[in-house]
Amino acid sequence: MAHLNGFQMANSDKPLALNPSYILPEHKRPQLGLVSHSASKIPVIDLTGYIDETAPAPSDLVRQVSHACEHYGFFQIINHGVPDKLCNRMLNELTLIFQLPRQERARLLSGDPTKEVRFVNYSVPIDYSVPIDDDGPHDKVNMWSECAYHRWHPTDDFTSQFPECLRSYGEVMRELCKELGGLADRLLSLMSQGLGLKNDRLKRRFEEDPSLNAHANYYPPCPAPELTLGLRPHKDPIALNMLFQSLGASGLQVMKDGEWIAIDPLPNALVINLGDQLQILSNGRYKSTVHRAVNNKDARVSQAVFYGLASAVTDPIEELVGV
Ligand SMILES: O=C(O)CCC(=O)C(=O)O
Numbered sequence: 001m002a003h004l005n006g007f008q009m010a011n012s013d014k015p016l017a018l019n020p021s022y023i024l025p026e027h028k029r030p031q032l033g034l035v036s037h038s039a040s041k042i043p044v045i046d047l048t049g050y051i052d053e054t055a056p057a058p059s060d061l062v063r064q065v066s067h068a069c070e071h072y073g074f075f076q077i078i079n080h081g082v083p084d085k086l087c088n089r090m091l092n093e094l095t096l097i098f099q100l101p102r103q104e105r106a107r108l109l110s111g112d113p114t115k116e117v118r119f120v121n122y123s124v125p126i127d128y129s130v131p132i133d134d135d136g137p138h139d140k141v142n143m144w145s146e147c148a149y150h151r152w153h154p155t156d157d158f159t160s161q162f163p164e165c166l167r168s169y170g171e172v173m174r175e176l177c178k179e180l181g182g183l184a185d186r187l188l189s190l191m192s193q194g195l196g197l198k199n200d201r202l203k204r205r206f207e208e209d210p211s212l213n214a215h216a217n218y219y220p221p222c223p224a225p226e227l228t229l230g231l232r233p234h235k236d237p238i239a240l241n242m243l244f245q246s247l248g249a250s251g252l253q254v255m256k257d258g259e260w261i262a263i264d265p266l267p268n269a270l271v272i273n274l275g276d277q278l279q280i281l282s283n284g285r286y287k288s289t290v291h292r293a294v295n296n297k298d299a300r301v302s303q304a305v306f307y308g309l310a311s312a313v314t315d316p317i318e319e320l321v322g323v
């Protein structure tokens with residue numbers, strides 16, 4: 001990805017620079033030399049031929065998904081049925097929205113979570129408390145990233161609220177999200193089957209009270225990846241994340257058995273991870289896992305498409321209680 005020298009955060013009239021507000025205290029730094037880049041450490045699951053979520057899936061596929069959900073909370077999928085061209089077009093359009101003049105992004109900058117479309121970065125005060133599993137008081141340090149939040153939906157035109165400057169990004173997202181609705185159904189069916197439930201059990205539960213949000217993340221080129229973080233260690237509070245990442249820069253890292261493992265981008269793969277809601281719905285069988293994003297000398301983008309329940313409080317699926 002091209003170097004964007006001179007990137008400006010939406011609310012700053014100066015090019016982004018490594019000032020003390022981005023530098024982590026020593027014990028919070030990412031220690032990149034200790035991170036494992038072994039591709040085999042996080043499962044890669046091939047979904048070839050799995051098209052109809054209403055039919056029973058091959059038992060080996062169900063086993064692979066269930067094993068990944070129980071032991072990692074993260075896996076990558078290939079041959080997932082979402083056209084690769086569309087995924088790449090979306091990542092290109094996403095990159096372009098962070099090349100918009102910063103004044104255009106500034107108009108959409110807001111810490112108000114009720115706004116349907118908004119940009120955020122860590123120097124904008126948030127007027128609500130985000131339920132994240134944080135590992136300590138480094139709140140004063142800004143993360144080296146900016147994000148565009150918006151709703152998504154497989155069939156509604158969620159882009160009708162988008163301003164003109166997001167039109168082209170919105171068009172490709174709308175097309176992509178039609179596909180992601182189907183992918184989410186297939187994944188939830190595999191997970192339901194892995195839990196010994198009816199294929200449509202999780203899907204039906206989500207449909208009672210759905211929440212659909214997308215986070216388009218931009219990590220600007222960083223002169224000192226060792227001293228900064230793009231996203232602090234956290235678990236996703238919602239149920240399911242379908243995550244796209246740009247090729248060429250590795251940034252996503254997952255905590256497993258006390259070690260950070262990089263999920264280096266794989267061509268045409270999507271990263272799937274579970275959040276706290278699926279851990280609860282599965283009565284603790286499936287795992288929500290701590291992860292973070294680190295920076296690179298080059299820019300990196302990712303698109304996190306979250307699906308889950310709107311309510312902050314949820315119970316395990318009834319059939320899984322007391323078994
Ligand atoms: O950029 C990434 O790969 C991670 C994004 C993420 O964890 C999030 O948006 O919650």
Ligand SMILES: [Fe+2]
Binds near residue numbers: 235236291
């Ligand atoms: Fe996350």
